[in-house]
Amino acid sequence: MDKPFSSAPESPKPLREGMSTNIKAVTYVALGGFLLIVMASLVKQLGESMPAFQILFIRSLAGLLVILPVAWHFKTEIMHTNKIGLHSIRGLVGFIGNVCFFYALINLAIADTVTIQFSRPLIMVVVAALFLKEAVGHRRAIATGVGFSGIMMITRPFGEGFDPWVFSAIGGAIFGTLVIVAVKFLSRTEKTVVIMFYYALFTTLFSLIPALFVWQSPTPTEWMLLLLTGTLSIVGQGLFTHGISIGETSFVVPFDYLRIIYSFVLGIVWFAEEPDLWSFVGAAVIVGTSLYLLRTEKSKGY
Numbered sequence: 001m002d003k004p005f006s007s008a009p010e011s012p013k014p015l016r017e018g019m020s021t022n023i024k025a026v027t028y029v030a031l032g033g034f035l036l037i038v039m040a041s042l043v044k045q046l047g048e049s050m051p052a053f054q055i056l057f058i059r060s061l062a063g064l065l066v067i068l069p070v071a072w073h074f075k076t077e078i079m080h081t082n083k084i085g086l087h088s089i090r091g092l093v094g095f096i097g098n099v100c101f102f103y104a105l106i107n108l109a110i111a112d113t114v115t116i117q118f119s120r121p122l123i124m125v126v127v128a129a130l131f132l133k134e135a136v137g138h139r140r141a142i143a144t145g146v147g148f149s150g151i152m153m154i155t156r157p158f159g160e161g162f163d164p165w166v167f168s169a170i171g172g173a174i175f176g177t178l179v180i181v182a183v184k185f186l187s188r189t190e191k192t193v194v195i196m197f198y199y200a201l202f203t204t205l206f207s208l209i210p211a212l213f214v215w216q217s218p219t220p221t222e223w224m225l226l227l228l229t230g231t232l233s234i235v236g237q238g239l240f241t242h243g244i245s246i247g248e249t250s251f252v253v254p255f256d257y258l259r260i261i262y263s264f265v266l267g268i269v270w271f272a273e274e275p276d277l278w279s280f281v282g283a284a285v286i287v288g289t290s291l292y293l294l295r296t297e298k299s300k301g302y
Contacts, residue, residue, distance in 0.1 A: 025247025032239030062230020091202020097175030150285030
């Protein structure tokens, strides 16, 4: 009679272990997101005195140098890839997206720029419908339309004070979505380290030529900030990727939206930016609809 009771306490163990893993994953994602927003803030600060192309080149080069030792151990897979064309396209698209993102960071409020970047799930629905010929149900279509209204609230294209640089932020989100599509195709046959290596390589090559045309000698302080920018980018992406890989996606991904909160706080504290009510409302609409779309995609097995 005592046997069933003695074994009962052991049953919740897998649940506790799973929750512990998810908490660790959320910690990685939250910390990685914070480092990436600090990196974005450094880009904004450096952009006040340095060309965006130069900042992007040095950041990409720093990332390439960091990943080279890891890539050396996978040199066989890297040298024998048969997807070099798609890798180069992904690098070009990523380069254009980063240029748009950097210019938006430099010229707009950091919170608005980061929030618009998180509209990628909305853009993905449009890309999937137009180019991948996926069927879009009426609920997803309505959610996407509501989400885009959040972008309108932030940018206010028909009101006073409209800043044309918002098109740069939207362009960054569009090209960022295309990068995700390219990664989905690449990940079918390529290892993560191969994808990361060629991305760092091609973004460095693509940013080199424009950087040479606008190059100016950085001060010692600027060199320090540039190297810090590259380091934070790699470490932040690494923490985020690790968090996503060890945790349940549906549990972990929503915490990546903490980046929007970080950007509001750093915008106020670091750059003395004062977001208005429409920025907060627009951010809430984009986050809400994006999370809804992510949940529907998971339920459909996408």
